[in-house]
Amino acid sequence: MSIKGSIKKFLFSSFREVFLYHHNSLEFRAKLFALVICANGKHGCCEKDIVLDAGFNTYKDKDRARALEVLTYEFIKKVEDNNGLDIDRLVDELLRSLRDIPRYHKKINIQQLKPIAECCKDKNSKIYQQRIIEFLQKTKDEYANR
Numbered sequence: 001m002s003i004k005g006s007i008k009k010f011l012f013s014s015f016r017e018v019f020l021y022h023h024n025s026l027e028f029r030a031k032l033f034a035l036v037i038c039a040n041g042k043h044g045c046c047e048k049d050i051v052l053d054a055g056f057n058t059y060k061d062k063d064r065a066r067a068l069e070v071l072t073y074e075f076i077k078k079v080e081d082n083n084g085l086d087i088d089r090l091v092d093e094l095l096r097s098l099r100d101i102p103r104y105h106k107k108i109n110i111q112q113l114k115p116i117a118e119c120c121k122d123k124n125s126k127i128y129q130q131r132i133i134e135f136l137q138k139t140k141d142e143y144a145n146r
Contacts, residue, residue, distance in 0.1 A: 028097050028104050029058070030068055032136065034075035035090045036116045039129040046119035048073070054112040091135075098143055105143035108136050 033054070037047045051072050055065030078085040098104050110133060117129040 030071035033072040040120045040125040108140040
């Protein structure tokens, strides 16, 4: 990554609330992707491409799609580094966001999350990812019926 790219990434991470319109909504989506990806300990480019494609399909804006990708991988790094975040805490934060802003259930797009499990080669990790996706579908349905 170039120096310019590194500086841009640092500034984006530091001042997300200022630079991004509806940053909470973007964070919610990034946490969804991070949750499913973290269930597979050996993720790679396949998942990254899926997140970026989902960002382009959702936002139709290159910068916002890249912001989703960067933010998703920030959450993944926090989980992997055991930096105050783990899968259980990610679930808690998602549920808290849904309790506070119930309309966020519309942002849970299961069709965008399912391909992530297809990237996984490990059978047990794939099952874990599928269970997480089922949990998210159940949660989405629960909030949709309120």
